[in-house]
Amino acid sequence: MAKSKSHxxxxxxxxxxxxxxxNALAFRHYNPAEVIDGKTMKEHMRFGIAYxxxxxxxxxxxxxxxxxxxPWEKGGDSVSTAKRRMDAAFEFFQKIExxxxxFHDRDIAPEGRTLAESNKxxxxxxxxxxxxxxxxxxxxxxxxxxxxSNPRFMCGASTNPDAHxxxxxxxxxxxxxxxxxxxxGENYVFWGGREGYETLLNTNLKREQDHLxxxxxxxxxxxxxxxxxxxxxxxxxPKEPTKHQYDFDVASGIAFLRTYGLEKYFxxxxxxxxxxxxxxxxxxxxxxxxSQGMLGSIDANSGDELLGWDTDQFSTDVRQLTxxxxxxxxxxxxxSGGFNFDAKLRRPSIDxxxxxxxxxxxxxxxxxxxxxxxxxxxEGKFEQFxxxxxxxxxxxxxxxxxxxxxxxxxxxxxVLTKLGEPTLRSGKQEYLENLLMQYLHG
Ligand code: XUL
Ligand code: CO
Numbered sequence: 001m002a003k004s005k006s007h008x009x010x011x012x013x014x015x016x017x018x019x020x021x022x023n024a025l026a027f028r029h030y031n032p033a034e035v036i037d038g039k040t041m042k043e044h045m046r047f048g049i050a051y052x053x054x055x056x057x058x059x060x061x062x063x064x065x066x067x068x069x070x071p072w073e074k075g076g077d078s079v080s081t082a083k084r085r086m087d088a089a090f091e092f093f094q095k096i097e098x099x100x101x102x103f104h105d106r107d108i109a110p111e112g113r114t115l116a117e118s119n120k121x122x123x124x125x126x127x128x129x130x131x132x133x134x135x136x137x138x139x140x141x142x143x144x145x146x147x148x149s150n151p152r153f154m155c156g157a158s159t160n161p162d163a164h165x166x167x168x169x170x171x172x173x174x175x176x177x178x179x180x181x182x183x184x185g186e187n188y189v190f191w192g193g194r195e196g197y198e199t200l201l202n203t204n205l206k207r208e209q210d211h212l213x214x215x216x217x218x219x220x221x222x223x224x225x226x227x228x229x230x231x232x233x234x235x236x237x238p239k240e241p242t243k244h245q246y247d248f249d250v251a252s253g254i255a256f257l258r259t260y261g262l263e264k265y266f267x268x269x270x271x272x273x274x275x276x277x278x279x280x281x282x283x284x285x286x287x288x289x290x291s292q293g294m295l296g297s298i299d300a301n302s303g304d305e306l307l308g309w310d311t312d313q314f315s316t317d318v319r320q321l322t323x324x325x326x327x328x329x330x331x332x333x334x335x336s337g338g339f340n341f342d343a344k345l346r347r348p349s350i351d352x353x354x355x356x357x358x359x360x361x362x363x364x365x366x367x368x369x370x371x372x373x374x375x376x377x378x379e380g381k382f383e384q385f386x387x388x389x390x391x392x393x394x395x396x397x398x399x400x401x402x403x404x405x406x407x408x409x410x411x412x413x414x415v416l417t418k419l420g421e422p423t424l425r426s427g428k429q430e431y432l433e434n435l436l437m438q439y440l441h442g
Contacts, residue, residue, distance in 0.1 A: 004087055006091060007071065007072055007087065007088035007091050007092075008088070008091055008092065008095060008352060010352075010353075011025065011095060011352070011353060011356055012095065013094065013095045013097065014026060014027055014095060014096055014097060014356060014360060015027070016028075016030065016031035016032065016033070016034075018031075024353075024357055024360075025353065025356060025357065025360070026360070027097075027360060027363065027364055027367075028364050029364040029365075029367040029368040029371070030045065030097070030360075030363040030364050030366070030367035031367075032097040036374075041367060041370075042097065042099055043099075044370065045338070045339060045363070045366060045367060045370065046099060046100060046141070046334065046337070046338030046339060047097075047098045047099065047100065047338060047339050047340075047341070047363055047366070048098060048099075048100035048101055048102050048141040048142075048338050048339065048340035048341065049089070049092070049093055049096070049098050049100070049101045049102070049340075049341060049359070050101075050102050050299075050340055050341055050342045050343070051089060051101060051102060051103040051104070051107045051108060052103070052104055052107040053312065053341075053342065053343060053344035053345075054089070054092070054341075054344075054355060054359075055070075055085055055086075055088070055089045055092075055107070056107045057344045057345065059345065059346075059347040059348075059349075059350065060347075061347060064347075067347050067348065067350050068345065068347075068349075068350050069350070070085075070088070070352070072084045072085050072087070072088045073085065077110045078110065079109065079110065079121050079124050079125060082108060082109050082110060082121070082125050082128075083124075083125060083128045086108065086125065086128055086129060086132060087132070089101070090132040090133075090135075090136050090138060092355065092356075093136065093138045094136050094138065095356070096356060096359050096360070096363075097363075098138070098359070098363075099137075099138060099139060099338075100138065100139050100140065100141035100186075100338050100340070101138060101139075101140060101141065102140070102141050102142050102143070102144075102189075102340045102342075103140075103143055103144070104143075104144050104145060104146040104176075105118075105122055105143070105144075105145050105146060105172065105175065105176040105179060106118075106145075106146040106149065106150075107146070108122070108125050108126075108129065109121040109122040109124065109125035109126075111150065115168070115171055115172070118172075118175075119175050122175060122176075122179055123179075126179045126182055126183060129183055130182065130183060133183060133184070139184060139186070140180065140183040140184055140185040140186065141185070141186055141187060141297070141337075141338045141340055142180070142185055142186065142187035142188055142189045142230070142233065142269075142297065142340070143176055143177075143179055143180030143183065143185045143188055143189070144176060144188065144189040144190070144191065145169075145172050145173045145175075145176035146193075147169050147172065147173070147193045147194070148193035148194045148241065152165055152168060153165065153169070153193065153194055154194065155194070156193070156194045156195050156196070156197075156208070156242075157169035157193055157194065157195060157215075158170075158195060158211050158212050158214070158215030158216075159194075159195045159196070159197075159208035159209075159211055159212050159246065161202075161203075161204075161208075166211060166215070169215070170215065170218060173215075173219060173222075174222060176188075177219065177222060177223065177226065177228060178226065180228070180230065181226055181227070181228045181230075185230050186230050186231065186336040186337075187230050187231045187232070187233050187269075187296065187297060187336055187337060188219075188223070188228070188230050188231075188232055188233070189233045189234075189235055189269050189297075190216065190219070190232070190233065190234050190235065190247075191235035191237065191247075191269075192235070192236070192237055192242075192245040192246060192247045193241075194241055194242055195208075195212055195242075195245065195246050195247070196239075196241075196242030196243070196244045196245035196246050197242055197243065197244055198242055198243050199243075208246070209246060209256070210260075212246055212256075213256070213259075213260035213262065216232075216260070216262055216265075216266070217260070217261075217262065219232065220232070220262070220265045230336065231267055231296055231297075231335070231336050231337070232265050232266045232267070233266065233267055233268060233269040233296040233297055233337070234247055234253050234257070234266050234267075234268055234269065235247070235268070235269040235270075235271060235274070235299065236248060236249045236250055236252070236253045236268065236270070236271075236274060236278070236285075237271065237274040237277065237278075237310075238274070238277050238278040238279075239277060240277070240309055240310050248278060249274075249275070249278040249280060249285065249288075250268050250270065250285045250288040250289045250294075251288050253268060254288070254289075254292055254294065263294075266294070266296075267289070267294045267295060267296030267297075267337075268285075268289040268294055268295065268296050268297075269296055269297045269298070269299055269337070269340075270282070270285045270286055270289060270295070270296075270297075270298055270299070271298070271299035271301060271342055272298075272299070272300060272301050272302050272303075272315060272320075272324075273301050273302055273303035273310055273311065273312065273313075274299070274310070276302075276303045276305075277303065277308070277309075277310065281320075281323070282320055282321075282323070282324045283320075283323040283324045283326070283327045286298075286324055286327040286328060286331070287327050290327060290328075290330070290331035295328070295331050295334065295337075296334065296335070296336075296337045297334055297336075297337025297338055297339075297340065298324075298328075298334065298337065298338070298339045298340065299340050299342035300315065300339045300340060300341050300342065300343065300362060300366065301313060301314065301315060301341065301342050301343035302314070302315035302317060302320070302343075312342060312343050312344045313343055313344075313346075314341065314343045314358045314359070314361055314362040315343070315362060315365055316361050316362070316364075316365045317365070318365050318368050318369050318372070318440065319436070319440055321365055321366055321368075321369035322369040322372045322373050322376070322436075322439070322440065323436075324369070325366075325369045325370050325372070325373035326373045326376055326377060326382075328373075329370075329373055329374065329377055330377065339366055341359060341362050343358070343362065345358055372439055372440060375439060376436075376439050381435060382432065382435070385428070385432065389425075389427075397410075397411070397414055
């Protein structure tokens with residue numbers, strides 16, 4: 001591949017300069033080369049860049065058009081522009097020290113007038129991406145299909161009342177899975193898109209859920225037929241764009257997957273602000289997935305506590321991320337998953353360097369949280385507290401409860417003859433919050 005000119009001539013590879021640095025274009029906590037437990041931080045963190053926000057985001061909102069103009073966006077929505085944009089993207093991935101990227105089919109290649117034309121465009125850009133991956137060593141964390149932007153999906157994709165749209169969606173996902181396989185993607189994501197409803201007055205909820213399950217079974221079967229070994233991930237979100245999304249949160253996702261016999265094939269891609277929108281904390285969603293061995297990957301971002309929609313901001317909330325990291329590390333990590341920055345620049349953040357600065361903040365916050373969480377787990381104070389809190393179930397009648405040996409009658413007898421009234425123990429929440437503050441701030 002010919003060496004093309006730099007798209008970011010003013011910015012070199014972001015260096016780790018440590019906490020003493022005041023350079024806005026340097027890492028202070030994420031040192032990609034630092035080895036911890038035999039693995040580099042780059043390998044531990046498995047950061048990914050979201051193509052749609054970072055390379056297709058324009059800053060547009062419902063009140064006005066885009067504000068962000070990139071030098072490589074000239075030549076209309078053509079395959080050649082798509083390739084040039086991709087060259088810029090891979091230069092960025094390298095300079096920001098991210099080992100992975102993620103895409104939707106329609107982010108990377110223009111949609112054609114027919115499906116055949118769209119497939120042709122996609123194949124051309126995928127071939128280009130394959131070369132760039134080879135040249136840079138950057139890998140694909142996951143691929144997915146955009147089944148929500150085009151008007152044909154206005155009433156959903158696989159949950160659309162029209163079988164024609166279901167068929168179209170199946171055809172589109174087939175190509176997106178082919179592209180993900182071709183690029184060695186480690187996962188394939190299903191985010192709900194418009195799989196939900198606006199009003200039950202025009203909706204057969206049961207039939208739509210059955211159709212969604214049928215669609216996911218078809219995806220599982222197709223993956224087997226092409227030899228795609230990546231992990232399938234469901235990304236829950238409670239609302240937006242539809243008023244009610246079927247993949248509401250992790251708990252309802254688990255129930256859905258089990259109802260339809262899909263639980264063996266799927267894990268969860270948990271997005272920080274989707275958890276918030278569902279009325280949960282980020283680490284609640286992680287714990288629920290981990291409790292069933294279904295923690296897959298993370299879409300790293302944050303919302304705004306005053307706004308009830310998906311603002312997709314970069315997160316520097318080290319406290320929240322530390323709590324998340326504790327749950328992730330305790331669960332044994334993310335396996336084939338990673339931390340994908342599903343986050344976008346604010347509308348007035350129009351400088352090229354803002355794209356770097358935003359990711360530097362997000363990466364530093366996660367790296368710092370990772371280190372604090374490791375220390376917390378190594379010292380084991382919270383673990384010990386929780387273990388003690390449940391220790392009455394470790395032996396005797398508590399153990400009999402857990403193993404199924406006790407029943408209502410045996411426990412009634414025990415309380416009447418021996419145990420009497422329980423002794424109350426403090427939950428010590430304030431003590432634990434203070435302890436967390438010590439780890440965070442000394
Ligand atoms: C939407 C969202 C998506 C998915 C991929 O809220 O998070 O970008 O991550 O389709
Ligand atoms: Co997401």
